[in-house]
Amino acid sequence: MTSLFRYLPGATALVLDSPHSGTAYPDDFAYACELPTLRRAEDTHVDKLYDFAPGLGVGWVEAFFPRSYLDVNRDTTEIDVGLFDDAWPDAVATDPGVLSKVRLGKGLIWRVTDDGVLIYNRKLSVAEVQARIARCWQPYHAAVAQAIDAAHARHGYSIHINCHSMPAIASSHATEFPGEAHADFVVGNRDESTSSAPLALLICEHLKSLGYSVAYNHPYKGVELVRRYGDPAKDRHSIQLEINRKLYMNEASLEMTEGFVPLKASLQSLVERLLQTDPRKL
Structure with missing residues (x-):
């Protein structure tokens, strides 16, 4: 795998990132379950749903590696120490709330799929996971931080949408x-700690006006990529946006359905609305 992610700088105050749509499975993954089972963990086609964004001047960051290999929407301390063949030498999270995903087997390195299927039939070495962090987590987060910093420097505020399905x-x-x-749709801002409430509610209302059902901060509040980069008191707004896969794809075959085109048009209308929005004036 020659490139692990894509970063396209923008010219606006808006940044989008797609951390879970990667489909390039590294040779060193050495998973034990069936690939079709593992692929259901992907946010398949989310990158294609937003591929209009760079043309509008929106900053874009996209992972090519799959989330089941390493989940960049987790902190590096969200470690399941039972995965390793030796003691993990680095920090491990202890906060019960943070560890909820680890308990489900879905920390930085996944132990099981969404359906509870074991991914590995072996213990992982500390060195291989540290290498994944160095190759995947660190450069991806550096790109997101750079994109948001640049957007904020240009405009005095930034809007970051963390794109999921x-x-x-x-x-x-x-x-x-x-x-x-x-x-x-589920709009999440960690109970209004990573973006202003008016901005998040503007997104909710815009989607509702297009005929969609929208939930707010349930069951997805947003995880590491909004927690780390959202700071509304400093005019840095980060929001996680989850799209129901039934709107655009067959969840069994992973093929796009006829709903893909109208959904993409709806997302473009949302992005265009955000490009016209200054959160400081809401």
Whole structure:
């Protein structure tokens, strides 16, 4: 794998990143489950849903590696120490809230798929996981930080949308609410700690005006990429946007459906609305 991610600098106050749409599986992954099972962890086609954005001057960062290899939407301390063949030498999170995903097997390095299928039949070495962090997590986060810093420097504020998709029905190991039927969209800002409430509610209302059902901070509040870069008191707004996969793809075959084109048009209208929005004036 020659390139691990794509970073396209923008000219506006808006930055989008897609951390989970990667489909390039590294040779050193050495997973034990079936690839089609593992691929259901991807936010498949999210990169294509937003491929209009760079043409509008929007900053864009996209992972090519899959989230099941390393999840850049986790902190490097969100480690399942039981995965390793030796003691993990670096810091490990202890906060119960932070560790909820680790308990589900979905920390920085996944232990199981959304459906609870074991990914590995071996112990991982400390060195190989440290290498994943160095090759994937560190440069991806550096690119997101650079894009947001540049947007903020240009305009005095930044809007960062962390782009995701979600299954129509929550799987057993995906959230704390297995079996829950998801809305069309979930807008998350960690209970209004990573963006202003007016900005998040503007997104909710815009999507509702297009006929979609929208949930706010449930069951997805946003994780590391909004927590780390959102600081509304400093006019840095980060929001996680989850799209229900039933709107645009067949969840079994991963093929795009006829809903892809109208959904993409809706997302472009949202991006265009955000490009016209100064959160300081809401």
